[in-house]
Amino acid sequence: MAEIKPMIHKYCQNGTYMLLDVNSGIINVIDKMTYDVLDVYDGTNKDAVYQAFAGTYDKKDLDETLGELDELIEKEMLFAPMTENFKVVAEEEPVIKSLCLNIAHDCNLRCQYCFASQGDYDTHKRELMSFDVAKHAVDLLIKSTEGKRQHCEIDFFGGEPLMNFGVVKQTIEYIREQEKIHDKVFKLSLTTNGMLLDPAKVKYLTDNHISLILSLDGRPEVHDRMRPDAGGHGSYKTCADNQVYAAKHRNGEEYYVRGTYTKYNLDFTKDVEHMADLGFEGLSMEPVVGDDLSYAFIHAFQVEIGQAVVFFINAGQVVIGDGIGQVKRMDEGRPFIYYHFIMDLYRGPCIAKRLRGCGAGHEYMCVVPNGDIYPCHQFVGQDDYVIGNVYDGVTNTELPPLFRDMHVLNKPICCDCWAKFFCSGGCHANNIKYGSNIQTPYELSCKIQKKRIECAMYIQAVLAMRGQKARLFGDPEENCEGCGACE
Incomplete structure (x- = not known):
């Protein structure tokens, strides 16, 4: 396990100077002088600061700035050491707490970029669980x-899970029975394109608290x-109409709308605006991942930071500015949540999340219709990554520890990266496919994530300075997913 040294990251966006202390996760808005001084100051070299800025800033002002920085250092809010709790979390034994049930290896859409090959996961066999x-x-x-965790999670996935809605209902009812017997709390979710999301299904899923x-x-x-x-026909109208109906009838139950952008809509902030105008209160947009040059970025945009990241810069400006702005919409009484810009300004995610992210392969696994278990849905169909079967349990004793050890402290590139505790090393499947191995992050994804994080910190800071946060971003305790990682 690599040693994590004190580290800071600073940047300027829209004239606002931002400072992140990497190990503590604490974010500050700073002035231009502090921004410049931190090019030199490391907490021990005041003379070097005086020398470097003798003709730029007054010594009295430099003294005041250095005093403020020293106070942050003393409180371990700047150049903070790595907490020993990370080592404790890193050495924990794997415990499965979350499952993705591929309830249907079939789909009623034929999305060109579908990683699941339009539902059958390259098996050429459409089947239901x-x-x-x-x-x-x-x-x-x-x-x-x-005896280890009270909280568990299950996501009904596919393909299109509503094509197997009868089994979805049976499983939900069984889970609710078992919760009482075993003193468990299950968080259940369902991922759908909405084509089959009629009023009866909406009511059932809402009444049964399915996100x-x-x-x-x-x-x-x-x-x-x-x-x-x-x-081969367009699906927008059916999907949008059904999803709008569902959103209006959630009665406070969780939901969000997730889009995928390709090289054809790098102006995806307009798509976010469109979906917000439809009335959706929770939104996210993910970049497509794939080798098909007709729509993907992987080879087409490797120069500099790529156009996809440029539009994330624009997103950071527009969300605050006059376009689809979250702040503007909040002021008008019609806010929405853009999930990539949610961030706790004080110390960030919990330790387990900062270290490992999604937990694929050791805490989170995927079950397919024949009962086989994979590290996650991205690995389905790859025989080398079968971990076991629901009838026999986890029989592959090598893969779960391997995935468990793939935290940011064991990824050399990540150890030197300021964003490591927010992205947690990236997607294992994408790292293997596009980064060449599980320890090497997918470069384009890293660049997009870094810009997302910078935009998120900036937006949160602006909201905090305005005294506005609760409706849009919540308090740290409210952002806890109840994953049981702290149990």
Whole structure:
């Protein structure tokens, strides 16, 4: 495990000077003098500061700035050492706490960029999960967490899970029974394109407290270009109409709309604006990942930081400015949440999340219709990554520890990166496919993540200075996912 040294990251956005202390996760808005001084000052070399800025700043002002920095250093809010708690978390044994149930290896859309090959995961076999497999998956999760964690999570995934809604309902009802028997708290979610999301299903999912992840790519022409139905027709109208209905009838239950942007809509801030105008209160946009040069970035935008990242810079400006601005909409009484810009200004995510991120392969796993278990849905169909089966349990004893050890302290590139405790080393599957191995982060993803983080810190800081945060971003305690990592 690498030694993590004190580190800071500073940058300027829209004339606001931002400072992140990497190890503590604490963010400050600073003035131009402090920004400049930190090019030189490391907490021990005041004489070097006086010499470097003798003709630029008054010594009295430099003294005041250095005094403020020394106070932050003394409180371990600047150039902070690495907490020993990271070592404790890093050495914990793997415990499965979350499952993705690929309840349907079939789909009613034929999205061009689909990593699941339009639902069948390159198996050329469309199939639905039986209730018996789903039941055994639930039992495996309960057994894994017995006496260790109270909180568990299951996401109904696909393909399109609503194509197997009967088994979804059976599984939900079984989970609610088992919660009482085993003193568990299950957080359940369902990811859907919305094509089959009729009022009856909306009511059932809402009444049973199932969080919804809804897939929509934004403007009609953008969505229909990449997401035709099985007959090759545009799917926007059905998807959008059903999702708008669902959002209006959630009765306070969680949901958000997730879009994918390609090289065809690098102006995706317009898609965010479009979806916000539809009335959706929670939104995110993810960059497409793939080798197909007709839509992907991976080879087409490797010069400098790439156009995708340029538009994240624009997003950071527009969200605050006069366009789709979150602050502007808040003032008008119609706020929305853009999830990539949610960030706790004080110390960031919990230790476990900062170290490992999603937990794929050791805390989070994916079950497919035949009962096989994979590290996550991105690995489905790759025989080398089968971890076990719901009937036999986890039988591959090498992969879970491997994934468990792939935290940021064991990734050389990540150790020297200021963003490591917010991205947690990136997606394992993308690292393997595009970074050549699990320890090497996917470069383009890193660049996009860094700009997301900078935009998020900037927006949060502006809101904090205005005294506005609660409706849009919540308090740190409210942002806790109840994952049980602290149990």
